[in-house]
Structure formats: structure tokens, C-alpha cells
Amino acid sequence: MIKQSPVLILTAIFLFTVFVFAAALDPAPEDPIFELYMHDILGGGSPTARPITGLLGNIYNGQVPFAKQIGFTPPENGIAIPNANGALPTVNGINGVPLGTGLSGTAYSGQNLNGIQTQLGPDGLSLGFGTITVIDDILTSGPDLGSQPLGKAQGVYVASSGDGSTQMMAFTAMLEGGEYNDNLNFYGIYRIGSAMSHLSVTGGTGRFKNACGFAEVRPLIPSGQHFVDGAESLLRIIVHLKY
Numbered sequence: 001m002i003k004q005s006p007v008l009i010l011t012a013i014f015l016f017t018v019f020v021f022a023a024a025l026d027p028a029p030e031d032p033i034f035e036l037y038m039h040d041i042l043g044g045g046s047p048t049a050r051p052i053t054g055l056l057g058n059i060y061n062g063q064v065p066f067a068k069q070i071g072f073t074p075p076e077n078g079i080a081i082p083n084a085n086g087a088l089p090t091v092n093g094i095n096g097v098p099l100g101t102g103l104s105g106t107a108y109s110g111q112n113l114n115g116i117q118t119q120l121g122p123d124g125l126s127l128g129f130g131t132i133t134v135i136d137d138i139l140t141s142g143p144d145l146g147s148q149p150l151g152k153a154q155g156v157y158v159a160s161s162g163d164g165s166t167q168m169m170a171f172t173a174m175l176e177g178g179e180y181n182d183n184l185n186f187y188g189i190y191r192i193g194s195a196m197s198h199l200s201v202t203g204g205t206g207r208f209k210n211a212c213g214f215a216e217v218r219p220l221i222p223s224g225q226h227f228v229d230g231a232e233s234l235l236r237i238i239v240h241l242k243y
Contacts, residue, residue, distance in 0.1 A: 036173065036237045038153050039138045039145050039222075042102045044230025051101055053132045101128060103157065103167060103190060103233035104219070126164035133157050139173060143234060145226035151176040157190065166191050169199060182206030184239070186215060195219075201241060213241040 041048045136154050140147040155171025167190045174183050183206065188199035201213040216238040222228070 032239075032241050034239055036150060036239065037140045037143050037147065038235040038237055039140065040103050040135060040233040040235070041137075041228055041230040044228060046228070047230050048137045049102065049133050049135045051131050051133045053130065101131065102133065102231060103192065103235065104231070125162040126159070128159040128164050129162055131159040135171060139175070143220055143236065144223045145228065145232075160189070165193065182208045184208045184211065190217060201239065208241070210243050211241050212243070213239065215239045
């Protein structure tokens with residue numbers, strides 16, 4: 001039988017105690033996963049987003065120079081002028097929001113992005129290219145707009161591709177309800193018509209201080225249980241965090 005040195009035994013006990021005490025003070029970082037539902041609404045009586053620049057933004061706000069605001073539909077018996085690629089201007093039938101505006105792009109027509117011609121300007125770029133939209137979107141715990149509110153998503157998205165297929169998003173999720181009460185920052189490219197896009201988590205405050213990670217963003221069809229007279233884009237955001 002090998003006898004253990006009392007010094008070694010005491011040293012081992014001391015190191016173990018220090019390790020347990022340090023772990024209690026600084027627990028292992030969590031890797032939380034949670035989901036949010038973001039409601040982006042253009043037009044109607046209670047919009048949460050507004051295009052502020054770009055051609056489509058001017059049309060949306062009725063700011064085309066020397067023009068009377070008539071929406072994006074030609075007047076009765078009027079003829080729409082084709083775009084540079086021969087496509088006729090199209091409009092969301094709900095409330096006259098120009099197709100290509102917002103996070104659904106041409107999907108407001110009931111077709112995916114590849115099912116309708118992108119509206120091009122004289123320079124060959126999409127009419128929406130460069131449009132900046134400011135958002136104050138509602139975040140909920142479920143897909144219905146009447147679900148438990150969790151807070152707001154405030155920031156911007158920018159039509160960043162010449163063919164109108166992507167939006168560069170930069171926003172802060174201010175989580176005020178439910179189990180969360182802090183801010184989380186997101187940045188990345190949202191691909192219109194894609195089943196899933198990814199955004200980076202660039203930091204946060206409060207509980208989310210020093211947070212990093214990514215978010216999976218999936219477009220959903222609004223349930224329609226809560227009436228909205230605007231054009232709503234619904235995003236399911238699954239957040240994966242590390243510290």
C-alpha cells in the first residue's frame with residue numbers, strides 16, 4: 001500500500017476548494033436559444049415601418065416631384081409605362097404599397113421572387129435599390145400579432161442588391177416583456193424569398209452584455225387572426241447566443 005503525503009493531500013483539497021469557489025463566483029457561460037416573432041407592417045392605419053429614401057420611398061410617401069399623389073396604380077383608363085426590362089409596375093393590392101418595398105419584396109403579389117419580373121430603373125438596377133426603411137416593429141412570443149408582446153425592434157433595413165433580392169438589416173431588439181428585459185443588436189443580410197437567412201448578433205446590454213452569436217430568420221405567412229390593414233411581413237427569429 002502506497003502512503004500519500006499529507007502535504008499532497010492538503011494541496012489537492014485546497015486546489016479543489018479554490019476551483020469550486022471560483023466556479024460559484026463565475027459560472028460557465030450559458031448558450032441560450034430563444035425565439036422572437038417580428039411584425040413589419042407597411043401602410044394601413046398602424047404601420048410599424050416607413051421607407052424614407054429611394055424611388056419607392058418617394059412613391060410610398062407621395063413625394064415624386066411635380067406629381068399628384070395617386071398611389072402606385074395608374075388612374076382609371078390610364079396606361080402604366082413599362083420599366084427598363086419591359087415589366088409593368090405592380091402594386092400590393094391591399095393598400096397600394098409598391099411591390100419591392102419592405103421585407104416581402106414582390107411576394108406581396110402572391111408569388112415568390114422568381115415568379116415575377118423585378119422592376120428595373122433606367123440604369124438597370126431595381127427600383128427599390130438603395131431604399132432605406134426605418135422600423136419600429138413589434139416583437140411577440142408567438143406568430144400572431146396578438147401574442148404576448150416582448151418589446152420592439154428599432155433600426156433600419158436597406159435594399160442592398162441591384163436585383164432587389166436582399167435587405168441589409170441593422171436593428172436593436174429591445175426586450176421589455178416576458179422573461180427578458182434587455183437589448184440585443186443584430187446585423188446582416190436578409191434574403192427575400194429564401195427559406196432562411198442568418199443575422200449576426202453584434203452585442204447587447206444588460207443581461208446580454210458581451211453576447212455574440214447568430215440568429216436564424218425565417219419568413220412566415222401571418223396567421224390573420226389579428227386584423228391588419230397594412231402589408232405585414234412576419235419573421236421568426238431564432239437566436240443562438242454565447243458569451
